[in-house]
Amino acid sequence: MAKDSEKKTCGQVMDEWKEFFWNPRTHEFLGRTASSWGLILLFYLIFYICLAGMFALTMYVMLLTLDDYNPTYRDRLATPGMMIQPKGKALEIVYNIEDTESWDMYVHSLNTFLSTYNDSHQALSNKECTPNELFTQADSGDIKNNPKRSCQFNRTILEACSGLTDPYYGYDVGKPCVLVKLNRVIGMLPGKNNQSPNVTCKVKKDNENAVRELSFYPPDAAFNIMYFPYYGKKSQVNYSQPLVAVKFQNISVNTDVSVECKINSEAIANPTSERDKFAGRVSFKLRINQKV
Template identity: 30%
Template sequence: MENEDYIEVENSFVETPLRAPLPPRVLHLTTRQKIKRAIYNPDTKQILGRTSASWGRLGIFYAIFYAVLAGIFATGMHVLLRNINLREPKWKLNESLIGTNPGLGFRPISFEEGALIWYNRNKSSTSEKWVKLVDEFLEPYREIQNRKNFQKCGFKTKLKPNSVCLIDVTQFGRCSAENQYGYNSSSPCVFIKLNKIFGWVPKFYTKPISGMPRDLVEAMKKLPKSQRNQIWVSCNGEDPVDKENTDGFNYYPGRGFPGYYYPYLNIENYLSPLVAVEILNPKPNIIINIECRAWAKNIFYKGGKYDRQGSVHFEILIDMK
């Protein structure tokens, strides 16, 4: 038959009309004209392959789709924010993943060296890095303590509501910025802090107990009982060889974190108390492992390399070559 095509399907023939030929002017379009025709086809009135009605239906569909998504998101956020207290966590102390056993942290710390603090006593450029890290860490302690809710605290001072205690950075003795925190000498300083746990209240040792270092016991006995409500801090070499390679430690402004800084209640401008530990004359050209631990009745201590609790480990290496 004329103008008809035949397709063989299972040994039979089905008559199908031929597709209408394209207009001659369409067969000889340039690339630029083809692109323009793909954007808008004047023969079919289509834009990007769709008619105006098709684009309208598609637009209405996506408008409804995204409106429903926005409604679900807004409802979820509303429920979430109604159940979140920005001041305190919902799960606290034993109910939380953090638990009730605070750990210790130290500064300066470098992500490149990890727990190792290394510098060359004869090359000031190697110690400048650590001085800068301590400066950055102490910057909040220098800058924001002139706010309205700061209060000078003491063991006999009652803290006002929504107030926080001042931390006097001028009381760090030889671990001061003027002394470059000891990194211009062979007795560098490390700053120890207790990790914050919301609502945790320390239970103090007001009398020496078995296992306390002798120097801590002597420091406690020198203080009146009214000033013994502290979380005590002690540092020492981890192994006998490490203990032999230092001349001891000095602590500024004292041997612990005073109790009036606790509990931590996420009050604006709160800063964790610090103990600056001066490591006296560590033997040069050898890595010395040092452990500092906190002492309180409700701080569980566990040393060792793994699963450390209530303590912190760091290493000192001072080159003299």
């Protein structure tokens, strides 16, 4: 144990720290001379420049392998996902017929979503295709056939769910419309032997009798194969996803109704996993409240 006489005073400690920061005799700053600091800073400068150069070169080589119009690597799902419009909160469409504000947001959502499907907009942007035929647009070797055309999907195809004849999509009278769409997958051919995949909807077992009549638009409830294959957002800038509208003509009020819509096609694998609730199907809850 050091004796009290050997202990350094506060002034001595401060002097040692001052000398460490700057030693006027040796001209050292933090224990190094100017030349020593210069050499070490030069070393790290060259080191980080080389490191940045290697990173830039790696990124450049990687970017050379990418195609601006088609992903080089992608996980192709055996069964594409499905979604509805309007989505509501957590795929729940709940409203009160007497309360206009409760269903106005669904009407507004459908109007916004369908605005690009107006016939006039489709006529200007897209091509009138031949139904039941794949709209294939192959490239000529290394020459890309871009931008690629897209087929028209006119809003009028949805008839009673187009928002043109009924601006409220049936929500004001308890006969709501729900739009079903298939998620985009580049290069997917959902049809087989010129057969377009179609959509079927059913009420889950809890309330099988809650829905007594469904109407589909187009009437065959199909995604016509003329809208496939899809070539990507950059290749087909004006691509319009085909839609199927489901109108609930006769549904029990004040009841939670669980509905499941799914895609049916020989070219698409049937959903096999209960973990992915959106693979080839979509489930949502519909509840219409009304004073009795």
